[in-house]
Amino acid sequence: xxxxxxxxxxxxxxxxxxxxxxxxxxxxxxxxxxxxxxxxxxxxxxxxxxxxxxxxxxxxxxxxxxxxxxxxxxxxxxxxxxxxxxxxxxxxxxxxxxxxxxxxx
Amino acid sequence: xxxxxxxxxxxxxxxxxxxxxxxxxxxxxxxxxxxxxxxxxxxxxxxxxxxxxxxxxxxxxxxxxxxxxxxxxxxxxxxxxxxxxxxxxxxxxxxxxxxxxxxxxxxxxxxxxxxxxxxxxxxxxxxxxxxxxxxxxxxxxxxxxxxxxxxxxxxxxxxxxxxxxxxxxxxxxxxxxxxxxxx
Numbered sequence: 001x002x003x004x005x006x007x008x009x010x011x012x013x014x015x016x017x018x019x020x021x022x023x024x025x026x027x028x029x030x031x032x033x034x035x036x037x038x039x040x041x042x043x044x045x046x047x048x049x050x051x052x053x054x055x056x057x058x059x060x061x062x063x064x065x066x067x068x069x070x071x072x073x074x075x076x077x078x079x080x081x082x083x084x085x086x087x088x089x090x091x092x093x094x095x096x097x098x099x100x101x102x103x104x105x
Numbered sequence: 106x107x108x109x110x111x112x113x114x115x116x117x118x119x120x121x122x123x124x125x126x127x128x129x130x131x132x133x134x135x136x137x138x139x140x141x142x143x144x145x146x147x148x149x150x151x152x153x154x155x156x157x158x159x160x161x162x163x164x165x166x167x168x169x170x171x172x173x174x175x176x177x178x179x180x181x182x183x184x185x186x187x188x189x190x191x192x193x194x195x196x197x198x199x200x201x202x203x204x205x206x207x208x209x210x211x212x213x214x215x216x217x218x219x220x221x222x223x224x225x226x227x228x229x230x231x232x233x234x235x236x237x238x239x240x241x242x243x244x245x246x247x248x249x250x251x252x253x254x255x256x257x258x259x260x261x262x263x264x265x266x267x268x269x270x271x272x273x274x275x276x277x278x279x280x281x282x283x284x285x286x287x288x
Contacts, residue, residue: 003160004115010156011221013123017130017149019214024134026206027198032185033139036146039177040130043153046169054160056227061236061244065253067165071172072260076267078177082184083275089188 010051018044031085031095035078042074118159125152137195143182150174164241 017040024037046067053063089095092102129148136142150173157166248254 004113005119007226008221009119009123012218013126015214015217015221016127019210019217020130020134022213023206023210026209027202028134029198030139030189030195032181032188033134033142036142036181037134039146039173039181040133040149043150043173047153047156050157050160050162050165054162061241061251064162064165064236064241065244065256068168069256069260071168072264075172075177076264078180079271080267080274082180083271085184086187086275095188 007051007055010047014044014047014051017041017047029096029098031088031097032082034097035081035085039074039078042070046070115159118155122152122155122159125149137197139185139189139193139195140182140191143178143185146181147174147178150178161235164236164238 021037021040021044024040025034028034028037049063049067049070051063053061053067057063085095088100092099126149129145129152133142133145133149136145150169154166154169154174157163157169244251245253245257
């Protein structure tokens, strides 16, 4: 059975998601929302891996496995980042990036 | 009429998922209430799992649902509830910053899209076939051709290190004079 959707449709969808994440990373000032933008970016890359695997090399599984590894990396990154964010909140009582500049001076 | 005959269920599903992803990913990065932004992120991740189901990567879609939608989003929502009020709204971002960020993002999107459309990929239609669960398990622990045992081990060490790091960082600091009391 053929899927009937051109590969470019998936790739442009993933590109859109990636640059939505980039926009969020540039405009947001709260650490947790910046982390959410990073999750969007990682997810877009995952779609690319999977689609390239399915369309260009359908007999292999490299893209599939690397998508799984990216998900594992994203999970551990989120865990460590949230531990750091909660520790910062304990010290500064808020998590805006403008207020966390104690190590600068 | 000829056009409508060519539309299959796959097209309809793809358009629905794409619409959800586009709308919700914009709302994720622009919503001024942080808990709503997390909910929109959840919608994006679930419809990505739907795309994986469409491509017949069932195992990957299940991993996406359990780990991303079930694990990471719940972790993010917990930390939101720990660090901010639910009814709290963000301040408006300065207009200049919005304009410059939007220009950067839109320019990048247009550049990448033009490159993608120009490239001319060879395969325009994927054939859907099943991937055995057995094949996935075998190649994760195989070191020959199509074997992924090295990245698998690296990932397992990374997960262990991340777990220890998260515990050490988030643990309460012990003051020097009452170190003996707290284990």
